[in-house]
Amino acid sequence: MIHIEEKWFYMSRKKQRYYLLTGEEEPYRATQDNNYLVKVMFLCGIARPIIGYDGEVLFDGKLGIFSFTEEVPTKRSSKNRERGKIEIKAITPVTKEVMRRKIIDELLPAIRRRWPWFASKDIWIQQDNARPHINPNDAEFLDVATQEGFNIQLICQTPQSPEFNVLDLGFFRAIQSLQHQKFPRDVEA
DSSP states (O other), X not given: OEEXXXXXXXXXXXXXXXXXXXXXXXXXXXXXXXXXXXXXXXXXXEEOOEEOTTSOEEEOOEEEEEEOEEEEEOSSOOSSOOTTOEEXXXXXXXXXXXXXXXXXXXXXXXXXXXXXXXXXXXXXXXXXXXTTSOOTTOHHHHHHHTGGGOEEEEEEOOTTXXXXXXXXXXXXXXXXXXHTTSOOSSTTO
16 A cells, blocks of 8 residues: 655745844745745655564665756746746646646655565555545556556545644654754755
């Protein structure tokens, strides 16, 4: 069983307190208005780790964290960059088609690449019932999910069920606390 979950991460908080030493510069904040904070969605996939009899980790369960971003050439030149330079921008809104492309183009190849050779090729991917998630009977997904001897199926959590997904319970909170310690200037950071 593989759990997938998506989460929005804001580049900076609306309000943040800093303790600065004398002579220390204030961290750079990329946004001008608190109502328009840049946010990026990430899709994370994990499975249960497999540990051998001697305590050796045979499979750590980490499949990957995938950002919903795209490379876009700049339309105009400015003092910061010239016209045509490639920038990484967040994809908003995240629709069913965007989610389908992310699962088919990035998650499924990561599963095939990292899945242990000795484990069963019958795999269930559990997703919550968020609006942009694809239907478990999606024809394009089913076509790609049955390649290379794998039998990957999507299942959905029951509606209004408590969140017992390990990603929601602590993993995303830990990542967000690490992210709040840094002060990114753009989406690439």
